Amino acid sequence: MNFTLQVWRQKSRNDRGRFIRYQVRDISPDASFLEMLDVVNADLVRKGEEPIAFDHDCREGICGSCGLVISGRAHGPNQKAATCELRMRSFSNNDEITVEPWRAKPFPVIKDLVVDRTALDRIMQAGGFVSVKTGGAADANAVAIPKAVAEEAMDAASCIGCGACVAACKNGSAMLFVAAKVSQLALLPQGHPERKERVLRMIAQMDAEGFGACSNTYACEAECPKQISVEHIARLNREFLRAKVT
Amino acid sequence: MATLNSKLPEGSIERQWDTHRFNLKLVNAANKRKYTIIVVGTGLAGASAAASLADLGYNVISLCYHESPRRAHSIAAQGGINAPKNYANDGDSIWRLFYDTVKGGDYRARESNVYRLAQVSGNIIDQCVAQGVPFAREYGGLLDNRSFGGAQVSRTFYSRGQTGQQLLLGAYSAQIRQMAAGTIKFYPRREMLDLVMIDGQARGIVARNLINGELERYVGHAVVLATGGYANTFYLSTMAKASNATAIWRAYRRGAFFGNPCFTQIHPTCIPQSGDYQSKLTLMSESLRNDGRIWVPKKKGDPRKPQDIPEEERDYYLERLYPSFGNLVPRDVASRRAKEMCDKGYGVGSTKLAVYLDFGDALNRNGREWIDEKYGNLFDMYHEITAEDPYAAPMRIYPAVHYTMGGLWVDYNLMSTLPGLYVIGEANFSDHGANRLGASALMQGLADGYFILPYTIGDYLATSKFKPVKTDASEFVAVDRETRGQIDRLLSIQGKTPADDFHRQLGKVMWDHVGMGRNRAGLQKALKMIPEIRKQFWNDVKVVGGSNDLNSELERAGRVVDFLELGELLATDALHRNESCGGHFREEYQTEEGEARRDDKNFCYVAAWEFKGEGKKPKLHKEALKFDYVKPSQRSYK
Numbered sequence: 064m065n066f067t068l069q070v071w072r073q074k075s076r077n078d079r080g081r082f083i084r085y086q087v088r089d090i091s092p093d094a095s096f097l098e099m100l101d102v103v104n105a106d107l108v109r110k111g112e113e114p115i116a117f118d119h120d121c122r123e124g125i126c127g128s129c130g131l132v133i134s135g136r137a138h139g140p141n142q143k144a145a146t147c148e149l150r151m152r153s154f155s156n157n158d159e160i161t162v163e164p165w166r167a168k169p170f171p172v173i174k175d176l177v178v179d180r181t182a183l184d185r186i187m188q189a190g191g192f193v194s195v196k197t198g199g200a201a202d203a204n205a206v207a208i209p210k211a212v213a214e215e216a217m218d219a220a221s222c223i224g225c226g227a228c229v230a231a232c233k234n235g236s237a238m239l240f241v242a243a244k245v246s247q248l249a250l251l252p253q254g255h256p257e258r259k260e261r262v263l264r265m266i267a268q269m270d271a272e273g274f275g276a277c278s279n280t281y282a283c284e285a286e287c288p289k290q291i292s293v294e295h296i297a298r299l300n301r302e303f304l305r306a307k308v309t
Numbered sequence: 310m311a312t313l314n315s316k317l318p319e320g321s322i323e324r325q326w327d328t329h330r331f332n333l334k335l336v337n338a339a340n341k342r343k344y345t346i347i348v349v350g351t352g353l354a355g356a357s358a359a360a361s362l363a364d365l366g367y368n369v370i371s372l373c374y375h376e377s378p379r380r381a382h383s384i385a386a387q388g389g390i391n392a393p394k395n396y397a398n399d400g401d402s403i404w405r406l407f408y409d410t411v412k413g414g415d416y417r418a419r420e421s422n423v424y425r426l427a428q429v430s431g432n433i434i435d436q437c438v439a440q441g442v443p444f445a446r447e448y449g450g451l452l453d454n455r456s457f458g459g460a461q462v463s464r465t466f467y468s469r470g471q472t473g474q475q476l477l478l479g480a481y482s483a484q485i486r487q488m489a490a491g492t493i494k495f496y497p498r499r500e501m502l503d504l505v506m507i508d509g510q511a512r513g514i515v516a517r518n519l520i521n522g523e524l525e526r527y528v529g530h531a532v533v534l535a536t537g538g539y540a541n542t543f544y545l546s547t548m549a550k551a552s553n554a555t556a557i558w559r560a561y562r563r564g565a566f567f568g569n570p571c572f573t574q575i576h577p578t579c580i581p582q583s584g585d586y587q588s589k590l591t592l593m594s595e596s597l598r599n600d601g602r603i604w605v606p607k608k609k610g611d612p613r614k615p616q617d618i619p620e621e622e623r624d625y626y627l628e629r630l631y632p633s634f635g636n637l638v639p640r641d642v643a644s645r646r647a648k649e650m651c652d653k654g655y656g657v658g659s660t661k662l663a664v665y666l667d668f669g670d671a672l673n674r675n676g677r678e679w680i681d682e683k684y685g686n687l688f689d690m691y692h693e694i695t696a697e698d699p700y701a702a703p704m705r706i707y708p709a710v711h712y713t714m715g716g717l718w719v720d721y722n723l724m725s726t727l728p729g730l731y732v733i734g735e736a737n738f739s740d741h742g743a744n745r746l747g748a749s750a751l752m753q754g755l756a757d758g759y760f761i762l763p764y765t766i767g768d769y770l771a772t773s774k775f776k777p778v779k780t781d782a783s784e785f786v787a788v789d790r791e792t793r794g795q796i797d798r799l800l801s802i803q804g805k806t807p808a809d810d811f812h813r814q815l816g817k818v819m820w821d822h823v824g825m826g827r828n829r830a831g832l833q834k835a836l837k838m839i840p841e842i843r844k845q846f847w848n849d850v851k852v853v854g855g856s857n858d859l860n861s862e863l864e865r866a867g868r869v870v871d872f873l874e875l876g877e878l879l880a881t882d883a884l885h886r887n888e889s890c891g892g893h894f895r896e897e898y899q900t901e902e903g904e905a906r907r908d909d910k911n912f913c914y915v916a917a918w919e920f921k922g923e924g925k926k927p928k929l930h931k932e933a934l935k936f937d938y939v940k941p942s943q944r945s946y947k
Contacts, residue, residue: 074858090586091583097588107853109851112853113853121550126380144693150694150696173520173859174859181497183377188488188489192440192482192486193439193440197759202435203394203435204452209450216443220475224380
């Protein structure tokens with residue numbers, strides 16, 4: 064297959080950046096989007112030009128490293144898939160494809176398509192954990208947890224921290240990301256002792272990092288490769304209110 | 310000169326770890342904050358170690374090449390984690406897990422280590438549940454278990470098909486809690502490029518800041534490597550793309566012995582390669598072999614679609630060769646036989662490097678809904694990657710490298726042959742012998758990090774003398790200069806070929822001659838070809854860009870340099886081990902039925918290799934293995 068790419072190239076954080084056009088030929092429809100970029104990069108290297116920088120690692124949709132806005136959609140046109148899981152057969156021959164980094168104020172561009180998402184780690188540091196030390200935990204079966212509750216907690220816990228929810232949101236909100244963790248630990252009894260401080264601190268950190276507010280467009284849910292439901296945002300709001308008034 | 314002292318405790322195996330722990334010297338609580346420990350890598354082993362050491366009061370420096378600790382490749386593990394809780398009431402015990410693991414490893418692991426692993430594995434489950442890890446549960450609210458390969462009991466705890474992710478996020482949460490408290494200083498996007506030894510002690514590392522290219526020096530009282538395995542030596546593997554061997558290889562070059570490098574594991578049910586562009590292979594859970602039947606056409610190069618090939622013209626070769634175990638033979642056997650069929654010309658698909666995994670019988674017998682419930686996500690994944698509907702036609706599968714049992718040699722305390730250098734998780738030569746059982750990698754990584762290293766490292770700190778060291782010490786300056794020298798050299802060659810091309814060439818040699826079936830002639834050939842590729846690399850590699858910013862080509866080239874050396878050691882070890890055991894199959898050493906033939910008389914030892922200098926043959930040291938509790942026997946699956 065052949066494609067025309069418009070790829071965002073930006074030398075460094077302070078560079079202005081611009082789109083550069085690349086013609087790509089003879090790509091297998093079975094290649095993943097990142098493998099297509101590998102081919103482009105190998106050609107660039109042979110020509111002595113700098114390859115396109117992009118984040119990636121596991122290439123099976125679980126590490127959360129990759130994340131590109133592809134023709135306007137976070138992780139491209141397919142649902143339920145991270146960029147690395149997207150195959151070129153999802154496009155038509157001779158398509159023109161634009162490739163951009165996540166665009167959000169708290170995710171500054173490092174180079175080309177690589178952005179800095181450490182803001183997400185700082186939100187986690189504010190309270191995305193249960194304060195248990197190693198050792199001394201009670202037997203794993205000491206507390207029974209209803210299957211339905213455990214399953215719902217697992218739905219939330221499947222977040223891969225890729226930041227697509229932020230990139231998809233017109234407000235650049237990280238509500239779905241924060242909600243996934245708050246909801247998981249609010250559902251499970253292990254998270255209860257710290258639930259108030261957790262939600263207040265994580266929301267405060269989210270605001271401090273410059274993420275926007277939620278205006279219920281559900282764009283985050285639509286682009287989430289793990290299809291995490293906005294119902295977790297509703298739970299986050301309830302947790303926040305509860306922590307504020309009680 | 311380093312010597313091989315495994316420091317195995319005396320006494321009955323049930324009491325060894327307790328006795329040993331009691332004999333370990335402790336660091337006074339108030340003194341712990343005077344020590345700094347550098348932990349490289351943030352997978353299950355690294356994150357759990359960093360968090361546990363910080364819990365104890367040590368200062369911890371943690372680094373990884375990712376932007377966040379949560380992205381380490383432990384996250385990709387699917388199946389589960391073993392622990393002999395006996396919640397299923399099916400007769401499990403510490404002893405049974407110990408026995409299964411020693412036997413599964415084909416009698417090439419230390420009994421003392423494996424017993425300890427089985428002992429602490431129950432604590433891991435408790436710890437993870439306390440952290441809020443959402444394990445699968447039964448309707449009554451208690452934890453659910455499932456069965457896994459190599460065991461007859463249900464002892465595998467799981468979180469859907471994302472167990473590695475959930476366990477890693479648990480360890481990550483413990484780590485970020487300490488980052489918030491300031492006891493762990495975390496440095497993202499840093500790649501360790503060398504180890505710094507001062508007065509015979511591991512005192513620091515030199516790492517490259519992958520954003521601005523600066524070389525940074527980190528100083529501490531001990532260094533812990535938790536940097537994973539070296540399966541990417543084969544280029545195509547189920548590893549993450551950037552997963553690399555640089556940290557352990559550089560430590561090897563500084564004097565740490567490398568244990569059993571030829572013990573690599575090849576997983577039978579992966580999605581086959583479809584073209585040269587391919588960057589990695591994807592694994593599907595081996596549970597598929599419960600209901601799928603593996604076959605190839607009886608006619609070589611049969612051009613028909615699989616659906617059009619009648620039953621009598623199909624060769625269900627595993628069922629033919631192993632009537633009692635059939636499609637459920639162990640991983641090493643299933644993998645080897647698939648390769649053999651393809652090598653003989655019976656392979657299918659466009660590359661002819663695949664065999665069919667057919668669910669036709671199961672679909673006819675139990676219906677689509679039944680299959681969907683059991684394997685729906687795997688069928689979806691296969692469909693997504695290959696664009697073929699596995700409900701309509703059989704899947705095509707082929708084996709792929711996905712784990713390395715070998716690694717840096719460590720003693721019972723997890724310390725390498727270099728004082729103060731500890732190695733944990735897949736990076737060490739581990740407790741899995743010549744073959745790892747399913748759901749045991751997560752167990753070992755977390756056992757090392759949560760429950761073993763935090764005790765054993767204290768003994769070293771309490772009993773060693775440390776001189777004050779700063780990052781301007783001459784040893785740091787020298788290592789920094791060498792590292793910079795290599796970077797400059799890579800950038801100055803300005804040849805024609807990208808580093809990735811050399812990596813692919815190496816991978817092909819490794820796969821063809823040092824892969825599933827190994828023989829003397831092939832290994833000797835590989836040992837000729839690898840230095841050739843290395844020579845071409847240093848003459849013709851093209852690394853564009855500079856050293857002062859994010860340069861993925863430079864990162865890659867540096868990793869390929871080390872794979873090109875490690876590949877040679879792997880082949881050397883495979884050539885010296887004149888026996889077949891577990892994942893190491895030497896074609897000359899097989900039974901009449903084509904099974905692995907161990908040689909306990911001559912090879913019942915750990916091979917620990919010592920670096921003797923550039924261009925010189927490494928020196929082999931042997932650690933004899935003793936089996937006082939589990940009697941070595943021949944495996945048979947007929």
